[in-house]
Amino acid sequence: MSSRVPQQERSRATQARLLEATVECLVEHGWSGTTTTVVAAHAGVSRGAQLHHYPTKTALVTAAVTHLTERRAAELRAEAAALPSGPQRLDGVVDLLAASFTGPLFVAALELWVAARTDAELRAALVPLEARIGREMYRLTVELLGVDERRPGVRESVQATLDLLRGLGVANLLSDDSPRRAALLHTWKRQLAALLTLESERR
Amino acid sequence: MSSRVPQQERSRATQARLLEATVECLVEHGWSGTTTTVVAAHAGVSRGAQLHHYPTKTALVTAAVTHLTERRAAELRAEAAALPSGPQRLDGVVDLLAASFTGPLFVAALELWVAARTDAELRAALVPLEARIGREMYRLTVELLGVDERRPGVRESVQATLDLLRGLGVANLLSDDSPRRAALLHTWKRQLAALLTLESERR
Numbered sequence: 001m002s003s004r005v006p007q008q009e010r011s012r013a014t015q016a017r018l019l020e021a022t023v024e025c026l027v028e029h030g031w032s033g034t035t036t037t038v039v040a041a042h043a044g045v046s047r048g049a050q051l052h053h054y055p056t057k058t059a060l061v062t063a064a065v066t067h068l069t070e071r072r073a074a075e076l077r078a079e080a081a082a083l084p085s086g087p088q089r090l091d092g093v094v095d096l097l098a099a100s101f102t103g104p105l106f107v108a109a110l111e112l113w114v115a116a117r118t119d120a121e122l123r124a125a126l127v128p129l130e131a132r133i134g135r136e137m138y139r140l141t142v143e144l145l146g147v148d149e150r151r152p153g154v155r156e157s158v159q160a161t162l163d164l165l166r167g168l169g170v171a172n173l174l175s176d177d178s179p180r181r182a183a184l185l186h187t188w189k190r191q192l193a194a195l196l197t198l199e200s201e202r203r
Numbered sequence: 204m205s206s207r208v209p210q211q212e213r214s215r216a217t218q219a220r221l222l223e224a225t226v227e228c229l230v231e232h233g234w235s236g237t238t239t240t241v242v243a244a245h246a247g248v249s250r251g252a253q254l255h256h257y258p259t260k261t262a263l264v265t266a267a268v269t270h271l272t273e274r275r276a277a278e279l280r281a282e283a284a285a286l287p288s289g290p291q292r293l294d295g296v297v298d299l300l301a302a303s304f305t306g307p308l309f310v311a312a313l314e315l316w317v318a319a320r321t322d323a324e325l326r327a328a329l330v331p332l333e334a335r336i337g338r339e340m341y342r343l344t345v346e347l348l349g350v351d352e353r354r355p356g357v358r359e360s361v362q363a364t365l366d367l368l369r370g371l372g373v374a375n376l377l378s379d380d381s382p383r384r385a386a387l388l389h390t391w392k393r394q395l396a397a398l399l400t401l402e403s404e405r406r
Contacts (some may be wrong), residue, residue, distance in 0.1 A: 030317070110373070111317060113377060114317045115378055118231070130377055156386070163387065174319055175334070184362055
């Protein structure tokens with residue numbers, strides 16, 4: 001079976017190229033401009049290989065969001081590991097998350113969520129994926145902040161932070177909203193720290 | 204000139220029908236499924252009349268979002284006027300705003316914001332409109348809450364509320380998020396009340 005390993009490695013590399021090209025095409029051309037043909041060409045992968053790995057546009061885009069969300073979660077863990085401990089950690093974690101919610105993966109996912117509203121096949125594929133990504137982002141945030149979600153108020157504060165960041169991501173779609181976002185998050189970080197400390201003191 | 208009045212009224216009625224049909228088509232068919240032909244048919248307006256009033260798709264959709272945002276603001280003022288004064292008022296205002304951010308106008312606007320990312324003509328038309336709507340939503344919220352934005356912290360708290368509601372609107376696109384949203388807003392209302400009271404007591 002050892003002769004199959006290089007083949008498997010080539011397959012994985014081809015898949016990774018296709019999935020990264022999918023997100024890049026969604027960011028550059030939007031949902032309607034992203035065809036499987038355009039993605040294959042952008043990835044430098046033959047049409048046959050693309051169809052072999054991901055036979056439909058829905059299969060391709062859902063695999064792309066799944067794969068890149070997992071990779072982004074791993075990156076966030078690595079970046080968060082480099083943050084200082086103590087009070088500054090919360091600020092750093094919020095900044096890392098805010099960068100994710102204004103980055104290419106968020107933009108690509110938003111293209112899919114909006115397209116799925118009026119595309120039954122895509123919607124059926126995305127509803128469970130959206131729920132899973134939502135749960136994983138919540139768990140990752142709890143982990144990165146190093147808070148105990150069993151404490152009262154922690155769950156709501158973490159969820160509100162993620163919903164706030166999603167709203168800020170949308171506000172950044174057409175124009176650079178970073179000065180307003182930075183000012184707003186400056187205040188939010190203090191509130192979040194107070195909420196998390198407050199609740200832990202109430203134990 | 205009095206003979207022109209019925210003509211002007213007919214024009215305004217035709218325009219209103221076209222603009223409402225535009226938002227309905229955006230909600231039902233999304234950006235790519237919304238053509239000026241589909242909108243004219245949905246509004247029961249001749250193609251010639253549609254082209255006379257709104258010669259391009261960009262003109263039609265930007266007029267629609269402008270018109271319906273103004274109408275929604277007037278509705279919000281009327282609905283807020285029926286709210287009790289006192290502490291319950293804040294809860295009612297947040298609920299009214301949350302309903303707007305999960306309603307058809309928000310969905311139609313999001314279709315446009317996302318499409319505008321990759322459509323230069325639409326983007327040029329929407330960037331100033333988005334900024335104006337953002338400012339007006341902020342001012343309306345300050346007014347409905349009856350708070351003084353010159354007090355420290357009020358501006359940030361109101362902005363965070365609107366960004367949070369925008370994020371919650373996106374979370375509601377593909378599946379009914381209302382139980383989670385209600386729980387989260389229940390906590391948020393208490394926090395917002397505390398923030399606004401806290402800041403006013405610091406004066």
